[in-house]
Amino acid sequence: MINEIAPNIFNISLLSREAIKSEEQVLCYKNGKVLMKTLEDKFLIPKKNELGEWVTEGILLGEVDGEKCFIAEGKDKMPQGFEYVGMRDIRGQSDKLFKWVTAVGFHLFSWISDNKFCGRCGSSMEFKENERALKCTSCKNIIFPKLSPAIIVAITKGDKLLLAKNKLHPGSFYSLIAGYVEAGETIEETVKREVMEEVGINVKNIRYYKSQPWPFSSSLMLGFFAEYDGDKPIKVDGIELSHADWFDADNLPEIPNKDSVAGEMIRIFREKNKI
Template structure:
């Protein structure tokens, strides 16, 4: 089943996979990719279905889809694509399905035991949650809200290079939302902490799940309001003001950062305010 033919719908069931159901196989930080797509039938999976654990993801083309993990020794000789490469470099990768698969599998591994009493958990009968019958509490998949922002100053915008990521992209200022903080408040704080700049006129543009490991990215435009660049060196290796015709390499449009940058470029070229 090739990526271009995958029509994936998220969903949830507690039933075990059956012959003919589809499996997304993970191995380490990558996906075991069959020659004809991203999924394989249960009966032809790389590992041993009898000893594997499975978590429901939804359905693809009307067939149930499950995620499992294959030991790296079993994946030898197979094509294993890292999740980051799939999302950044492969335009026809089923990004939503792969993102969900990694996040759901991580949740399944992290909550085999109750965080309160330490007892074993089972699947909740009606929701995507692990259930502790002793404490009577559910453990849902974790989501961490984050903000990411394009800052405009006249006909230029700010791009920054992370001190942690090895890729040569320049991208945007981003960070996690703190408890008790609004999304807009997080934009102001993160920009100030990482660059020393002040921003105003913050406006929401869109969102995207980002599974490294479980972020939900909220994208914004903002206007420069003052200050000089003072970089937080443990976060930002370099930053500067760029114009649409003279910018460095940036992430592809398959990512929210890539789309935000290109959307801002269109606003600048058109002479608009982007409000």
């Protein structure tokens, strides 16, 4: 999975504004994209000395293998030899550590940008001293990073797996049923509700598998395996999904890559059930 970067170490820091030193890396975000140095088909995180006075100060993101890395707001005009790259293209790169640091920076930068002012009194926000949070300079309202828990579930029926095509996802790939946890709901209840809403079936024997932070949508994915229960046929909601069906391990449609917990879970099913 994209977040499994061992043996590299990425320690996220408390938020602080600092002058960036010449050899330190800085991720500059603008309109959902990030500034990258381009080298043929590879992207590299720019260093301060490559950007000169284009960026001087940043927010400390953390240490990547002991080296400080910063996030900052990008400007409209790009320095020569650099370009703004969308998160989808970042995910297309092969270097896991690069992808992960850029993604976590994107998550935190988006949260800070979306909370420049207090939603309660309208005053400006500042970094809280002793934890990763923003604090209102006037009414002391505290805002923690946006993190939306979401379930993702691999439902089996004998030796078949339920896969669905999401209307919003570009391309033709199929994935698992997923959805956000509602206020006042346990994650097991979310599994049952989302499955019923999206494909109209009941599930039993719900087993937790593992979690995965998904910075691109400020989510924490919670993976489950479950079994089909009852005799209802699949009834696709038509809102989020355009098609869903039971698939054999040897006849899967296009599936997500191994970056996501969904991709990993589908491959576990395939290994277990292939002939």
